Amino acid sequence: MDGQDDTVSLEALLQMWDGEEVILRRDQPTGATIIIAVHSTRLGGSAGGGTRMKTYPSIADAVRDAQRLAEGMTYKFAAAGLARGGGKAVIAIPPDLDEEARDDLLRRYGALIRQLGGIYSTGPDVGTSSRDMDIIAETGGPYVFGRTQDHGGVGDSGPATAAGVLAGIQATCAHLFGSDALTGRRVVVQGVGKVGFPLLRLLREESAELVCSDVDAAGTERARTELGCEVVAPDAVYDAACDIFSPCALGAILNDETIPRLRCRAVAGSANNQLATPADAERLRGRNILYAPDFVVNSGGAIYLLGRELLGWTEEEALERIVLSVRTTLAQVFALAEAEGITTNVAAERLARQRIAEGATAAGGE
Ligand code: PPY
Numbered sequence: 001m002d003g004q005d006d007t008v009s010l011e012a013l014l015q016m017w018d019g020e021e022v023i024l025r026r027d028q029p030t031g032a033t034i035i036i037a038v039h040s041t042r043l044g045g046s047a048g049g050g051t052r053m054k055t056y057p058s059i060a061d062a063v064r065d066a067q068r069l070a071e072g073m074t075y076k077f078a079a080a081g082l083a084r085g086g087g088k089a090v091i092a093i094p095p096d097l098d099e100e101a102r103d104d105l106l107r108r109y110g111a112l113i114r115q116l117g118g119i120y121s122t123g124p125d126v127g128t129s130s131r132d133m134d135i136i137a138e139t140g141g142p143y144v145f146g147r148t149q150d151h152g153g154v155g156d157s158g159p160a161t162a163a164g165v166l167a168g169i170q171a172t173c174a175h176l177f178g179s180d181a182l183t184g185r186r187v188v189v190q191g192v193g194k195v196g197f198p199l200l201r202l203l204r205e206e207s208a209e210l211v212c213s214d215v216d217a218a219g220t221e222r223a224r225t226e227l228g229c230e231v232v233a234p235d236a237v238y239d240a241a242c243d244i245f246s247p248c249a250l251g252a253i254l255n256d257e258t259i260p261r262l263r264c265r266a267v268a269g270s271a272n273n274q275l276a277t278p279a280d281a282e283r284l285r286g287r288n289i290l291y292a293p294d295f296v297v298n299s300g301g302a303i304y305l306l307g308r309e310l311l312g313w314t315e316e317e318a319l320e321r322i323v324l325s326v327r328t329t330l331a332q333v334f335a336l337a338e339a340e341g342i343t344t345n346v347a348a349e350r351l352a353r354q355r356i357a358e359g360a361t362a363a364g365g366e
Contacts, residue, residue, distance in 0.1 A: 010060045017067050020047075023120075024063070025112055030105045032093045034112060035063055036120050037070035039086040043359045046118045046143060047087030048306070049073035050125030051109070051136070055095045062092035068251075068273050069125075073302070076295040078352040080303050080325050083359055087120045091127075103135055110140025118143060123157070123305055124194075126250065130155050145305040154308045157301040158194035160322060161270055164300025165195065166202045167323040168268045169244050171330040172292045176265055182206035186242040188232070188264070191249025192219035195270040195298075199248060200227050213237040214249070244268055252276040254291075259283045268292035270301075281343035293348035296329050 014022060019039035026033055038047040049070055056062040066088050074086025091109065093102070113122060113136070123145035124133055134151040137144040147153025169187065170180035186209040189196050193214070200210055200223055210229040213236070214220045223229040232240050238261040245264040247253050251273035259280060267274070267289060274294045275281055284291045300322040307313040307321060329351070337347035 008060060008064065010063060013060060013063050013067065019067060019070055021119075022063060022067065023112075023116070024059075027105055027108060029108075030094065030097060030101050032091055032097070032105055033059055033062060034089065034091050034109055035059075035066045036089045036112075036116070037063075037066035037087060038120055039067070039070035039088075040074040040356070041085035041119075042356055043074075043077060043083045043085055045084045046121040047073070047085035048077070048121045048123065048145070048302070049086060049088035050123040050146075051089040051091060051128045051132075052125040053091040053093060053127035053132075056090075056092045059092060062090045066090040072272050072295050074356070075349060075352040076299050076302055078355040078359070079296050079329050079348060080299045081355065082303065082306055084306065088125070089120070089122055106132055106135040107139050110136040110138060110144070113140035113143050116143075121145060145309055154305065156194060157304045159198040160304035160319065161195045161298055161301035162198035162202055163319055164303070164322045164326045165199050165246065165248070165268065165270045165297055166206070167300075167326040168292050168297035168330055169203075169246065170206075171327045171334075172244065172266045172268045172290060175331070175334045176290055182208040184209060185244065186211065187244045187246055188212070188237060188240045188242040190214075190237045190245070190247045190253065190269065191271070192216075192223050193248065195301075196246075196248035197223065199246065199270070200229055204228075211240055211242060238262055247271040247274050254280045254284065256280070256283065259287060259289075262287065262289060264289060266290040266292060268297050269294070270298040272298065275345060278345070281345040285343050290334070291344050292330055293333060293345050295352075296326060296333060296348055299326060299329075 021038045023036040069088035070086050077084040121143040130148045133144050133147040149155045174180040188211040192212050204227050212223050212229045213232045213234050215234050220231045224231050238258045241263040243265050245267045246269035248270045254274045255276035303322050304318050307318040333348045337344045
């Protein structure tokens with residue numbers, strides 16, 4: 001769950017949301033529920049965002065997650081200067097889904113995406129891979145980003161996201177310490193998955209001191225043996241003294257329980273929706289911890305997929321643009337937050353909304 005309030009009904013969630021639409025389909029053969037949330041298409045194009053696949057306590061929780069993630073995508077594209085709307089899909093699956101049933105479900109999901117005719121384009125997220133995108137594209141093409149290279153896509157966007165997170169950590173250090181050098185800086189990475197592992201590798205090249213944690217011991221073991229990374233237990237990650245805490249797993253990990261425990265100078269990581277509530281941005285500020293907003297820090301994956309698969313950028317060009325975009329946007333966010341006395345999260349959202357307004361005007365909107 002991503003910090004949603006369990007007491008909110010499905011009806012209330014649909015009523016309260018400021019997004020454009022929520023599409024819900026029950027997949028009878030598996031008992032899964034597909035939810036596609038389209039937050040905004042004001043910047044034009046098909047609303048983009050990955051597909052999250054996991055088990056949820058309730059359908060309301062799944063809808064809430066899709067809505068929050070879709071909103072994050074709107075801000076992410078706007079902050080990165082990409083003319084794309086924000087969307088996200090959640091497939092709430094039963095815990096015992098077997099592989100064959102899962103593949104069939106993905107094909108039916110692809111057919112739904114195609115039926116929507118471009119309202120929404122998908123890609124990988126937590127619980128889905130490039131291989132899954134190949135399967136979805138059998139029925140859902142051309143609205144699928146991030147297929148494997150064998151199937152005409154650019155494959156895993158994790159390393160590109162990690163390159164953006166590294167740039168985000170460097171920009172954060174530049175703001176805090178007056179230098180972006182990471183030599184000897186202690187960085188705690190929560191989650192050693194699609195982004196966390198390549199990030200640790202990049203941090204090591206910059207001579208940072210590495211600490212990691214994951215609920216999956218195989219990932220941390222690999223980080224320990226291959227990269228010499230110190231490993232801490234999943235719950236101890238919030239108590240580890242460091243310069244930068246980098247959440248690269250699930251959302252809502254910055255909350256009233258964890259923030260008082262943090263012993264870092266800044267938070268900069270790839271997980272979507274890191275703040276459980278907007279008040280948690282204030283909580284971080286109260287503790288003098290600089291928060292690098294998630295949708296800026298993790299925009300590398302989206303920039304990479306769109307740049308490479310839609311805009312024809314080369315690998316080098318995409319990586320250069322990711323680094324430049326994350327660094328300049330974060331510097332603007334930090335400057336705006338200081339000038340206005342607001343949290344960095346509010347500053348980043350303000351910047352994104354401003355870009356949406358300008359973009360909509362440029363595109364002939366209001
Ligand atoms: C994300 O950055 O969280 C994404 O979902 C990436 C993405 C971007 C565009 C289409 C599909 C997925």
